[in-house]
Amino acid sequence: MAVLTVNDLCKTFGAGTARSNRVLDHISFDVRGQTFVSVVGPSGCGKSTLLNIISGVETHTSGDVSVTSDEGRPARLGYVFQDPRLLPWRTVRKNMLYVQDKDDDQARRRVSTYLDMVGLGQHGDFFPGQLSGGMQQRVGIARAFAVEPDLLIMDEPFSHLDAITARGLRAQLQDIWAQSRKTVVFVTHDVVEAVELSDRIIVLQPGGRIFEDIPIDLPRPRRQSDPAVATLQAEVLARLEKMKAITPQAATAV
Amino acid sequence: MTDTLTRRRSTEEIARSRPAWQRRLTSDRAARLTFYVVAFLFWIALAGLFERIPGPPSVVDSLVEEFRRGEVFGNFADTFYRFGIGVALSVGVGILVGVVIGLSPMARAFLESPVLVGLSIPAIMWAFLTVMWFGFGHTSPIVTTFLTAVPFVILNVAQGVQGVSRDLRDMSSSYGVPLGRRVRELVLPAVAGYVVAGLRFAVIMGWNGVLLAEWFGGSGGAGYRARFWYDANQFAGFAAWVVLFVGVIIILDQLLLERLSRRMFRWRDATH
Amino acid sequence: MARPVIEAPPTTPAGTWLEGEELARRAAARTRRKRLALLVAGWAAMLGIWQVAAYYLPFGTLPNPLEVSVEMWEIVASGALVSDFLASVLKTFAGFGVAVLIGAPVGYLMGRYGYWRAFFLDGVTVAGTIPALTYAVLSLIIFGLSNLGPVLAVALVSTPYVALNVAEGIRGVDQNLVKMSQAFGRSPQQIRREVFIPTIVPYLFAAVRMSFAVAWKVEALTEVFGGTNGVGFQIRTRYQLFDITGVIAWMALFIVFMLLIERLLLRKLEQRVLAWRPEERAAR
Ligand SMILES: Nc1ncnc2c1ncn2[C@@H]1O[C@H](COP(=O)(O)OP(=O)(O)OP(=O)(O)O)[C@@H](O)[C@H]1O
């Protein structure tokens, strides 16, 4: 189980130059273990930047970010990036083995399982250049699942996929999460998706502040047809409309 | 079970943990300075190890001596005269042929093989042959410079023109821009960078060519003088001339052509 | 009557369309034939100019193409070719090996760390502009008449190319892949092996191909100055005997041979190693 703490986080790109750009502005939140948190917000408000900082690939300017794990080892991270990010010179299978700590039978089995799950069981020996964009994105998803992470970070994982594939994978994600109860931070543009999946929705506003932190208390598994889900979705959308009214830059929001 | 904490360090924290002296020591300027010191020490070490390699003091001595004898300016005047004519010819002919090749695929098919053969003939070959043909004098180094440099200019110019000519065809048909303006606004700026790149090649290749021809010829010049010391087994004298002609080419290439090239390719870098 | 918004496309009889394709194919074939003719004409013109020049230049200073080809044939038939070519090629590749061993790590450092870039850049730039003649003579001064001279000269000439290209390659590394690796907790060694090295391989090949064209010339030059065997040594021997036919014949053979190595060996190797690239795969 992993716990994520973000305290007073600021990020400024190009600090001290003429093109200094404050992207995240005094952000604080905690994610308790076994929680599924969604982050929504208009394009360019700093969602990907936030995930990059949490995963350690981007350094923040000030504040505190830490991940605590009670497994007796540093928390293992899985990251589904907004783009596939596969090594073009390695086959799909080798790409997935690359991020495994050990290249043993168990790891191979996990790789096969999750490749099957995203429907690419037959494509293990293909090079990424031989796959379509959506197929590559699915490899990225399988790769993150296959490390069986303590903290799973996903950046709009389903937005490049067709509706049917996306729906199937969303259901898979729900199942996996129900079984393993990992801590998940999930970025999306899609409020419907956010309500369906998460325990909590953090709304970022342009300029990189937290606009609202909405708990979603609904029983699982959730189904689109459930009236309670639909009601809540409408309510969250209404609140986002309110944000648009307050912050004019958000006119192009979600 | 104990908790394991993974903390992410912020830029402020990282900056605080590195003292100022450390930052100064790893600055670019410090790095360059260190390189020059290391290279100099390396030379001294080499000179100590190999008896035949002259050390800095003896090279400086020979250099001063050559200047005092008045050998430097006379010989360089000769070399520059030959090199200048050779490079000018190669740039002139190279641009002409390069433009023709770049514009017409048929001219390209005809001239491709001669240019390729020209690219692969070593300068030493031309030096040998031209000395046989023209004897000792200005002609041999001039022709050698020209023949070694010209294929490189052709290649570069042709590449530049080829890139433009495609766009040019599209644009000229769609907008009906007058020819003069088209050449001025489109062809020249785009080709100028490649011409300068070709010129750089011409200078570097031609410099080697002129020195080689002088080395095997018998009529003075920097290459001839370097050979004089080499034949006399006076390697300090040879090294002094190496310092001179390496210095000259670096001044030419870095101070003049590098800047020119950066100016000419400004449009290309700005798009990044 | 109002015209429909969407008109039916003008119908073309299938015959015309096929005819058009046939015409296009014929035109392409014509262009190809014309190109080939011009290519041959290019060679013919070159040999023609050579022939005319041989006729007008003083006797003995330029043999005509026929004399040279007879001489080339004799060299090939005598078997002298093999030992001397082998010597030259081995020396070139040895020098090349040294250049890659030194140049690649230097380029790697230059590409990855600002400090090392600033450290090496001036030196590499200067080393790249120094005339080949200098390297040839310098190598002779250091090693005297020995096989190590040409090796050193080749190494000196090629190292800057290799270093600059590798540095360029490293700077072109997809930072997103590095970030991905870091996010999944990969070690620096793993990132080097799986991300950096595969990225620089194409650049390394480009460097090898580019500097190979210069390297074998410098190798021959150094042998001319002071080789004890090899093509350059043969050229010098013939030159000292005023046997210009021999000089040109040896040079021509060497040029042909080196172009073959460059075109066949290096290209093939490159295609094999870079099989993951879609365009290379398609070409196979
Ligand atoms: N490497 C960088 N250098 C400078 N600015 C950057 C960099 N990366 C992101 N930014 C800026 O940070 C802001 C937030 O970018 P980010 O990618 O986090 O947005 P996002 O919320 O993920 O948007 P989207 O929903 O479109 O993916 C943008 O204004 C962008 O211009």
Ligand SMILES: [Mg+2]
């Ligand atoms: Mg994003």
